Amino acid sequence: MEKPFILHMLTTAKNLSPFDVNMAMDAGWVSAMPYTNIEASEVQGLVQDAIFSRSAKNLKRTSIFIGGRDTKQAMDMLKIAKQSMIPPFEVSVFADPSGAFTTAAAMVAAAEHELLTKFQTTLEGKNVLALGGTGPVGQAAAVIAAKAGANVRIIGRQLEKAQHIADLCNDEFGEGQTNITAGADADKGEYIKTADVVFATGAAGIELLSAALIATAAQLKVVADVNAVPPSGIAGIDAMYNGKLVEGSISGAVGLGALAIGNVKYKTQNLLLKRMINSDKPIYLHFEHAFEVAREYIKSSRSSS
Numbered sequence: 001m002e003k004p005f006i007l008h009m010l011t012t013a014k015n016l017s018p019f020d021v022n023m024a025m026d027a028g029w030v031s032a033m034p035y036t037n038i039e040a041s042e043v044q045g046l047v048q049d050a051i052f053s054r055s056a057k058n059l060k061r062t063s064i065f066i067g068g069r070d071t072k073q074a075m076d077m078l079k080i081a082k083q084s085m086i087p088p089f090e091v092s093v094f095a096d097p098s099g100a101f102t103t104a105a106a107m108v109a110a111a112e113h114e115l116l117t118k119f120q121t122t123l124e125g126k127n128v129l130a131l132g133g134t135g136p137v138g139q140a141a142a143v144i145a146a147k148a149g150a151n152v153r154i155i156g157r158q159l160e161k162a163q164h165i166a167d168l169c170n171d172e173f174g175e176g177q178t179n180i181t182a183g184a185d186a187d188k189g190e191y192i193k194t195a196d197v198v199f200a201t202g203a204a205g206i207e208l209l210s211a212a213l214i215a216t217a218a219q220l221k222v223v224a225d226v227n228a229v230p231p232s233g234i235a236g237i238d239a240m241y242n243g244k245l246v247e248g249s250i251s252g253a254v255g256l257g258a259l260a261i262g263n264v265k266y267k268t269q270n271l272l273l274k275r276m277i278n279s280d281k282p283i284y285l286h287f288e289h290a291f292e293v294a295r296e297y298i299k300s301s302r303s304s305s
Contacts, residue, residue: 003058004030005277008050010038010077012068019099020067023266027273029063038068043077044084051089059091063276066095071136072172073097075286082284090282094272096290099265100136102272103226104201105290106264107137108144110256111197111222113298114243118254119221124149126221129195131155131188131209131233132202134165137226140287141199143169146178147288153191159184173287192217200225200233211235211248220246220253228258267301268294 007029009016016034024032035046047064054062066077074097081093096102108123115121128145130138133154146152146169154169156162162182169180183191192198192213198220200208204227214220214235223246227233234255236247241257271293272285283289 003054003061005061006031006033007063007065007273007276008033008035008046009065009067010035010043010046011066012038012070012073017067017099020065020096023269024065024273027270028277029273032065038077040073040077040080043080047081047084047091048086051085051091056088059089060280061277063092063094065273066093066097068097069136071097071100071139072168074101075172078284078286085282092276092279092283092285094276094285096269096272096286098136099269100140101287102269102290102294103261103265104137104140104144105287105294106268107199107201107224107226107256107261108141108148109291109294109298110261110264111199111224112148112295113302114222114254114256115197117302118243121221122149123197126150126196127194127219128152128197128199129155129183129188129191130199130201131185132200132206134161135201135203138199138201139165139169139173141201142166142180143173143178144287144291145197145199146174146180150197152178152180153183154180155183155185155188155191157185189213189216192220194219196221198223198234200227202227202233204229205231207231207233207235209234214246214253215248215250217249217253218251220249220251222254222256224256224261226258226261228262232257264294264298267297271297
């Protein structure tokens with residue numbers, strides 16, 4: 001009798017995300033086992049309990065998912081999980097705290113696609129603003145875009161916090177490939193004048209970019225908003241926007257709404273969860289792998305439509 005597919009789902013939060021459980025089950029994991037309020041010090045014990053309870057052959061039907069709400073915590077736990085493996089007793093691990101990695105990957109990949117198809121250019125050398133960028137989605141999007149060659153600035157209400165997050169992204173995730181800077185929300189009127197791409201990644205229901213500011217953005221090309229709760233994070237951007245011209249833009253900018261981004265996020269997470277099932281060797285997945293998958297999904301889906 002074949003062993004069932006078991007996904008052990010770890011989170012630092014009080015509850016495991018029902019979204020992630022549904023995604024796991026729909027991707028083919030027969031059982032999604034929750035472990036809540038997990039601390040980094042507990043990861044090694046949980047991982048080794050999982051890997052030693054099955055034969056090396058049956059471990060192919062076992063994997064670990066790391067959720068939570070903090071980017072650094074998730075990446076630290078992913079690293080601990082990887083270090084806890086004892087070959088040949090190894091399983092795949094996928095980190096996606098609050099869905100931030102797959103959401104950010106989907107947003108950046110969709111924005112990149114609009115740059116390529118509407119403006120015949122790439123993220124290389126573009127000025128990118130991550131508004132409300134101190135949270136998990138903003139952090140991941142900033143690092144992904146910076147690694148793709150963009151000049152990224154994280155914008156927050158408080159410059160000190162934004163600078164702390166920018167330093168964290170460069171030091172912890174940038175691998176020497178990023179030079180993410182910081183800015184205060186009060187100064188975004190100046191930054192928008194030279195911005196090519198804007199990501200709105202702040203709290204739901206808060207407008208981060210007004211119509212008046214959009215009208216001053218002379219080289220703006222793409223705006224993307226992950227907020228599906230009215231009002232939108234970017235003025236005039238409907239959740240269904242998928243490359244539609246932004247009203248009032250003097251530069252012909254196009255918009256991406258939360259549901260358009262969310263569709264790519266959903267497919268990206270689904271494909272990564274399936275990748276763990278289908279992989280013959282242990283794999284360790286995070287925001288970079290999510291970006292690769294989101295890029296490929298957009299490329300294949302657009303070419304076939």
